[in-house]
Amino acid sequence: MGRNKLPQRVKLVDVGPRDGLQNEKQPVSTGDKIELVHRLQAAGLHEIETTSFVSPKWVPQMADNSAVMEGIERQPGVRYSVLTPNLKGFEAALATRPDEIVVFSAASEAFNQRNINCSIAESIERFAPVTEAARAAGIKVRGAISCSVGCPYEGEIAPERVGLVAKLMKQIGVDHVGVADTIGVGTPHRVQAALEAALEHYPLEEVSGHFHDTYGMALANIMASLELGIATFDTSVSGLGGCPYAKGATGNVATEDVVFLLHGLGIETGVDLDRLIDAGTFIRGVLGQPNGSRVARAVLAKRAG
Ligand code: HMG
Ligand code: MG
Numbered sequence: 001m002g003r004n005k006l007p008q009r010v011k012l013v014d015v016g017p018r019d020g021l022q023n024e025k026q027p028v029s030t031g032d033k034i035e036l037v038h039r040l041q042a043a044g045l046h047e048i049e050t051t052s053f054v055s056p057k058w059v060p061q062m063a064d065n066s067a068v069m070e071g072i073e074r075q076p077g078v079r080y081s082v083l084t085p086n087l088k089g090f091e092a093a094l095a096t097r098p099d100e101i102v103v104f105s106a107a108s109e110a111f112n113q114r115n116i117n118c119s120i121a122e123s124i125e126r127f128a129p130v131t132e133a134a135r136a137a138g139i140k141v142r143g144a145i146s147c148s149v150g151c152p153y154e155g156e157i158a159p160e161r162v163g164l165v166a167k168l169m170k171q172i173g174v175d176h177v178g179v180a181d182t183i184g185v186g187t188p189h190r191v192q193a194a195l196e197a198a199l200e201h202y203p204l205e206e207v208s209g210h211f212h213d214t215y216g217m218a219l220a221n222i223m224a225s226l227e228l229g230i231a232t233f234d235t236s237v238s239g240l241g242g243c244p245y246a247k248g249a250t251g252n253v254a255t256e257d258v259v260f261l262l263h264g265l266g267i268e269t270g271v272d273l274d275r276l277i278d279a280g281t282f283i284r285g286v287l288g289q290p291n292g293s294r295v296a297r298a299v300l301a302k303r304a305g
Contacts, residue, residue, distance in 0.1 A: 020240025239292025
């Protein structure tokens with residue numbers, strides 16, 4: 001595919017149930033989490049990051065991980081992914097039959113220490129047996145690279161550091177890497193440089209963008225990614241979320257806003273925007289929060305009128 005030709009179809013991974021909800025201090029019932037997943041799949045999302053198998057002491061909101069995975073009525077063609085930071089998490093996850101697991105490290109040492117309590121090198125050592133076990137079980141492994149352009153503790157991150165983590169992930173057999181702008185400070189050319197560093201080790205279809213929208217740059221960064229041919233993005237319904245280890249970080253770019261952008265560009269997503277907006281309205285209603293998607297707010301205002 002030519003680098004300047006936009007992809008015709010884009011795969012969206014809704015990470016709302018995991019990245020979105022993990023940061024919520026108020027309890028969200030297992031039933032509401034399951035309902036959110038059901039609404040996302042009904043809206044046409046084929047990839048749903050459902051929960052994480054991390055320490056409940058670190059992230060209490062994800063403590064019902066197994067119950068969420070067991071409670072979902074799976075829809076054929078939908079892939080359910082979960083985060084697994086170590087073998088303990090992987091073993092618990094395996095029993096719930098995920099389609100994909102996510103190991104996560106960072107391009108910044110300081111962030112990695114605060115997020116998973118180990119160095120980048122140690123995280124790769126921990127992921128090696130997880131990746132091996134997942135592959136043996138026929139489960140795809142995605143690797144997330146946090147702080148790919150900027151870090152709350154280390155400041156600007158050079159693309160070479162993203163390239164290094166991508167290379168290490170490749171060496172242990174991780175199938176796909178997600179370039180994450182955890183704190184949303186990236187701007188288009190810097191994001192392209194981070195993606196290009198990952199593309200030195202992975203093919204286009206195995207690199208994705210994961211952009212938090214803290215500074216309002218996520219849609220511009222998605223456009224810049226599309227121009228490189230990147231065709232997979234993590235997004236979060238109604239812009240849910242933040243990061244517990246990155247103060248002030250807001251949610252991922254809202255799925256609704258990305259769908260509107262992509263459909264406007266003539267790019268297929270398979271997503272029904274109206275049903276997606278209803279899913280976002282549902283979860284924001286549960287949380288008692290305003291909707292973080294500008295597209296959802298506009299459509300809801302139009303419907304009310
Ligand atoms: P640790 O304390 O270094 O682990 O935590 P440990 O191996 O020393 O174990 C300590 C205790 O945790 C033990 O229990 C273990 O059994 C338990 P105790 O004996 O004290 O009762 N434990 C676990 N329990 C459940 N599930 C597990 C597990 N592992 C150990 N998997 C650990 C290391 C990684 C577990 C911890 O630091 C942790 O859970 N961190 C949470 C990190 C997290 O979830 N962050 C948010 C997700 S990442 C993210 O949002 C970024 C992303 O969106 C991309 C982006 O935007 O940048 C992906
Ligand atoms: Mg994230």
